[in-house]
Amino acid sequence: MAIFVLLALVPPVAHAFDNAFLITMFNRAVIYAVAAVGLDLIIGFGGMVSFGHAAFFGIGAYTAGILGTHAFDGSDFIFGWTGSNDAFVVWPLAMLVAAFFGLIIGLISLRTSGVYFIMITLAFAQLFYFFFVSLSQYGGADGLSLWDRNVIPGLDLYDRDTFYYLCFAILLAVWFLLSRLVGSRFGRVVIGCKQNERRMRALGYDPLLYKLTAFCISAAIGGLAGALIANHSEFVSPGLLHWSRSGELMVIVILGGLGTLVGPIYGALALFLMEESLVSFTEHWQVILGPVLILVVVFFRGGIVGFLSGAGKTTVKSGGDHG
């Protein structure tokens, strides 16, 4: 659990080095980690390789963005409701909307499996991407500025440290709940469906029901992460739903370690640290990242977590920071 200690220490260390940007950067990694932990539930445990998870990320972000816009200018959103800025309204709603679309996408996509499933989820994400690109009422391709961050009574979400620790707490909660979930009877059934669907059916379970539920949970977590990223960057755009974003989320999961739940947190940190350090080195950093990914896939099966546990449980650079 060294990773959680490390993450908790980010703000004090950043202040010690008088580098507040570090907090912003790690905050982004924490938010992506939330979405990636949720994605690990369906890829790692359910065997459902969703290549369209950015759709839920974007749907959550746009929920926050659209409700915030109406709350700001007091215009009518729907049925006389003028949106909201209350995090306790917006964030659960972001999860609910994402879960709802997860239900629809899941219902159709889960009729298939394997490579069909990969391509279909990708195609659905494209559908939502083009939907938001042409949603000119809310900025279309240019995106939408969030005028105010969401409000939680007693907390100042504009404060870097506060917002960081809030996102960190959410990451901890998501990780903890999902860890409990995969250990529960429900989780065992989902894992069973990955291993042998026919046998699960013979045991009297309906695989579709369990897989669909897991898919919706994962979508809801993606929606929550989307609402957080909207608050973090105070800007929402179709770029959040771009197919490469879905790829990035998958990369985070695999890089960290598939089916470990804690792995995606390592993965998010590794990816963002790699990105930041390569960017300072060359603007064409992706030309290095690409081959690194290939090497990881070909040679480091099991990702960072697999590597760490394989190397005799050496503790990770504990307590230090990489920045």
Place this chain on the structure above:
Amino acid sequence: MLLFLEQLLNGLQFGVTLLLMASGLTLIFGIMNLINLAHGSLFMVGAYVGATAIAHGSGFFLGLLAGVAAAALTGMVMEFVIMRRLYRRDHLDQVLATFGLILFFNEMVSIIWGRQPIAMDPPAFLSGTVEIIPGAPYPAFRLAVIATGILVTGFLYFLVMKTRIGMWIRAGASNREMIGALGVNISLLYTLLFGFGAALAGLAGVMAAPFSAVQSGMGENILILTFVVIVIGGIGSIRGAVAGALLIGLTDTLGRVYIPDLMRLWLPPSVADGAGASLASMMIYILMAVALAFRPRGLFQTHG
């Protein structure tokens, strides 16, 4: 009516481009069980090399050849260095490694050619129009693209169904171990097949270049549409690829033209144009969802 026929031809031309992409991708998937996201990168390589050669005065056919050869060569190197390590891996690993390849190629292209899109003109001898339907002049280059696509698909069908190599390919698709045991050099066959699929992608790239900006990332737009095509058609099936490509090409082209018009019938024009455009760009994905709701393994499902 003339507009409709013209749009029909445009749809056919787009469908043919998709078909060239889809037949390579579906063959590679069918026989090697490999999902290759970087197939779009080969399309891009073809377009860039072709456009550059032509801009330097190679003439159209030499440029076309250069683009196709560059894509084929890139594909074979890709197969030799990376892909053959992935055949026995699961699809997730393949997606990830080829995602890495996309990042590499997109960035490499912008290092070599810069971030500005480059343009390519259709060749002079095909820059005119042909009046195949009286009263409706149609660009000769687009007709040539349609004709090339039909010819190449015909050749592909002949190759796969009537020749010895095609027999190996089909045999390999149904049982890899068996064809190896029969003494066919599988790894060579795979490299060649991969190169052939890449050549088709390169051909599609050069032929599509005059219609769209040649730029980094151009491969992924068409790659995702190609996925839709082969998912609708049924992965591994050439017939499915043909049906899917025509369906998607026509739906996309006709949708963009007619859906906004249709929406104007019951919506005010300002709303109709916006909603129509957005519905048009989502149309193919909706089509895919509907097709899959009824045929989860595609219209022409293959074995397995």
